[in-house]
Amino acid sequence: MSVDIDGQDIVLSGDLTKKFSIPIAIESxxxxxxxxxxxxxxxxxNQESVVTLYSWxxxxxxxTNLQMKGLPDEMSxxxxxxxxxxxxxxxxxxxxxxxxxxWGTKGIVLAHSIKLGVGFFVKMxxxxxxxxxxxxVYRKKDFWLSLEDCGPKAVMIVSLIxxxxxxxLAFVGALQLKTFGAQVYVASLVTIGxxxxxxxVMTGIIMAGRTGSSYAATIGTMQVNEELDALRTMGISRxxxxxxxxxxxxxxxxxxxxxxxxxxxILGGCFVCVFLWEIPLSEYVRYCTMSFSLANFLxxxxxxxxxxxxxxLCGCYFGxxxxxxxxxxxxxxxxxxxxxxxxxxVMTGIIxLICEGLGI
Amino acid sequence: xxxxxxxxxxxxxxxxxxxxMNKLCFEIKRGDIFIIMGGSGCGKSTLLRTLIGLLPAxxxxxxxxxxxxxxxxxxxxEFLATQCGVLYQSGALFxxxxxxxxxxxxxxxxxxxxxEKIREIVKFKLALVGxxxxxxxxxxxxxxxMRKRAGLARALAxxxxxxFFDEPSAGLDPVSSKHLDDLILEINKILGTTIIVVxxxxxxxxxxxxxxxxxxxxxxxxxAKGNPKDLLKNPPNNRVLSFLTRGVxxxxxx
Numbered sequence: 001m002s003v004d005i006d007g008q009d010i011v012l013s014g015d016l017t018k019k020f021s022i023p024i025a026i027e028s029x030x031x032x033x034x035x036x037x038x039x040x041x042x043x044x045x046n047q048e049s050v051v052t053l054y055s056w057x058x059x060x061x062x063x064t065n066l067q068m069k070g071l072p073d074e075m076s077x078x079x080x081x082x083x084x085x086x087x088x089x090x091x092x093x094x095x096x097x098x099x100x101x102x103w104g105t106k107g108i109v110l111a112h113s114i115k116l117g118v119g120f121f122v123k124m125x126x127x128x129x130x131x132x133x134x135x136x137v138y139r140k141k142d143f144w145l146s147l148e149d150c151g152p153k154a155v156m157i158v159s160l161i162x163x164x165x166x167x168x169l170a171f172v173g174a175l176q177l178k179t180f181g182a183q184v185y186v187a188s189l190v191t192i193g194x195x196x197x198x199x200x201v202m203t204g205i206i207m208a209g210r211t212g213s214s215y216a217a218t219i220g221t222m223q224v225n226e227e228l229d230a231l232r233t234m235g236i237s238r239x240x241x242x243x244x245x246x247x248x249x250x251x252x253x254x255x256x257x258x259x260x261x262x263x264x265x266i267l268g269g270c271f272v273c274v275f276l277w278e279i280p281l282s283e284y285v286r287y288c289t290m291s292f293s294l295a296n297f298l299x300x301x302x303x304x305x306x307x308x309x310x311x312x313l314c315g316c317y318f319g320x321x322x323x324x325x326x327x328x329x330x331x332x333x334x335x336x337x338x339x340x341x342x343x344x345x346v347m348t349g350i351i352x353l354i355c356e357g358l359g360i
Numbered sequence: 361x362x363x364x365x366x367x368x369x370x371x372x373x374x375x376x377x378x379x380x381m382n383k384l385c386f387e388i389k390r391g392d393i394f395i396i397m398g399g400s401g402c403g404k405s406t407l408l409r410t411l412i413g414l415l416p417a418x419x420x421x422x423x424x425x426x427x428x429x430x431x432x433x434x435x436x437x438e439f440l441a442t443q444c445g446v447l448y449q450s451g452a453l454f455x456x457x458x459x460x461x462x463x464x465x466x467x468x469x470x471x472x473x474x475x476e477k478i479r480e481i482v483k484f485k486l487a488l489v490g491x492x493x494x495x496x497x498x499x500x501x502x503x504x505x506m507r508k509r510a511g512l513a514r515a516l517a518x519x520x521x522x523x524f525f526d527e528p529s530a531g532l533d534p535v536s537s538k539h540l541d542d543l544i545l546e547i548n549k550i551l552g553t554t555i556i557v558v559x560x561x562x563x564x565x566x567x568x569x570x571x572x573x574x575x576x577x578x579x580x581x582x583x584a585k586g587n588p589k590d591l592l593k594n595p596p597n598n599r600v601l602s603f604l605t606r607g608v609x610x611x612x613x614x
Binding site: 235 | 409412413414437438440441442444446448449450452453454455456465466469470514
């Protein structure tokens with residue numbers, strides 16, 4: 001097999017399926033105005049040889065007019081199709097950013113997103129107002145479906161996790177209290193801990209991962225499918241139609257879930273105390289009821305309500321601001337969970353400060 | 361002379377700093393089938409999104425029935441929501457609702473019909489698009505072509521004056537797409553609906569188009585107006601000719 005250069009002609013001959021080398025430096029050929037690829041008696045060729053020829057010829061095609069003569073039909077068709085549009089060196093024109101610029105951009109984006117988030121909250125309040133005056137488009141079916149999803153279906157996981165948390169609290173607490181011989185105060189520790197804050201926090205984190213993410217993914221996918229656009233062109237508010245039933249469902253179910261979580265946590269503590277530390281059940285119950293206070297309980301439930309609102313707002317907001325491809329649905333879901341948890345912690349801080357101020 | 365239903369004046373469209381088309385001026389006559397055509401990525405869909413108010417115009421005005429769509433006029437908003445139907449590329453049916461619920465949603469929202477009457481209307485609209493008996497199917501249970509037709513039924517639910525179509529033949533086989541074209545022609549003829557279609561499907565646009573604009577991405581504005589068939593006979597420029605002949609004229613010239 002051989003490739004010969006003869007004046008303006010590149011003559012191919014012999015068996016092209018065998019390995020062949022190009023006899024002349026490509027630079028010298030680039031200066032030519034045009035070149036003709038000729039058949040000098042090709043005995044055998046296949047796709048692979050076309051690929052090799054293409055990768056060689058494509059380096060020339062930008063500057064040189066290439067013509068085929070007498071090549072096998074299929075071969076010249078393939079080459080012509082491949083060489084039709086000369087390769088260009090396309091470089092991405094994304095600007096390079098300095099460190100300061102990058103952080104500055106991040107700051108601006110953050111400020112903007114806080115503004116949008118607050119705006120969304122205001123819209124939600126508007127939606128409640130509309131609901132109260134009976135003007136909103138509100139599918140009761142959606143509300144019941146959401147309620148089922150974030151209510152009864154979440155009880156098992158919330159119970160399980162809270163039971164474990166109560167167990168761990170009691171175990172770790174008792175290890176420390178044992179050195180003072182004050183094991184029986186484990187009951188108070190578990191009760192106050194679960195009722196005041198841990199029940200709500202655990203429920204919040206579970207619901208953010210379970211329900212907040214599902215809201216973001218569902219609404220985000222609706223965005224991808226143009227369903228949100230369809231709502232808009234029908235003149236139906238997205239916040240009313242999608243946000244309201246979900247938020248209401250979560251606001252209703254969260255306090256109940258927190259209640260269940262409190263109970264299961266105390267039960268978990270009881271389990272450890274009675275079976276491991278051999279505190280009599282009656283003692284455990286007595287210390288529990290002694291340390292239980294209504295104020296703590298109500299603060300816990302209030303936490304639950306606020307967390308429910310935070311999760312629903314984050315889930316719906318990130319769903320509705322989702323981009324239009326599969327990747328952005330993933331991003332929206334992640335954001336919904338991360339921001340829910342961050343805001344829950346922030347809200348916990350704020351509520352604690354307020355309670356401190358009020359002396360609760 | 362029929363008064364135009366949509367007037368577009370000196371419109372620029374795009375996203376943020378990225379202007380895709382500018383200096384767009386055209387009118388759409390009442391009862392016409394109006395085609396927005398152009399190559400891929402030239403801004404057809406962006407123009408459609410701007411026309412239906414999903415995307416703010418960068419500058420210029422869009423008047424529907426003589427009122428700017430961006431104005432905060434309550435009457436206009438109601439008009440846009442009730443009298444403009446949109447068929448999205450993939451139907452955009454609400455996936456959590458069955459076809460009946462999808463189509464009855466605008467009816468429940470904007471009319472005071474009784475539930476029985478709504479049921480009748482929904483059944484009729486579904487039959488109109490050839491989906492009689494599919495009320496209880498969910499969008500995921502039917503084919504792409506059926507989803508599009510169901511989307512059309514929803515767009516027609518309120519008997520709108522204007523229906524927008526975003527690439528009706530995208531993703532459909534030639535026969536289904538021909539059926540959809542026939543349906544568009546019939547709806548236009550029977551109901552007198554003004555129909556605006558974004559497409560680059562040649563057979564379809566010659567078949568249904570009465571008036572059209574051609575968006576040219578190289579000069580970033582429209583470069584031709586008129587009936588597609590007339591444009592093919594007297595092409596105002598080479599790009600239009602090349603588009604309308606699938607590039608055959610280019611080859612002939614070279």
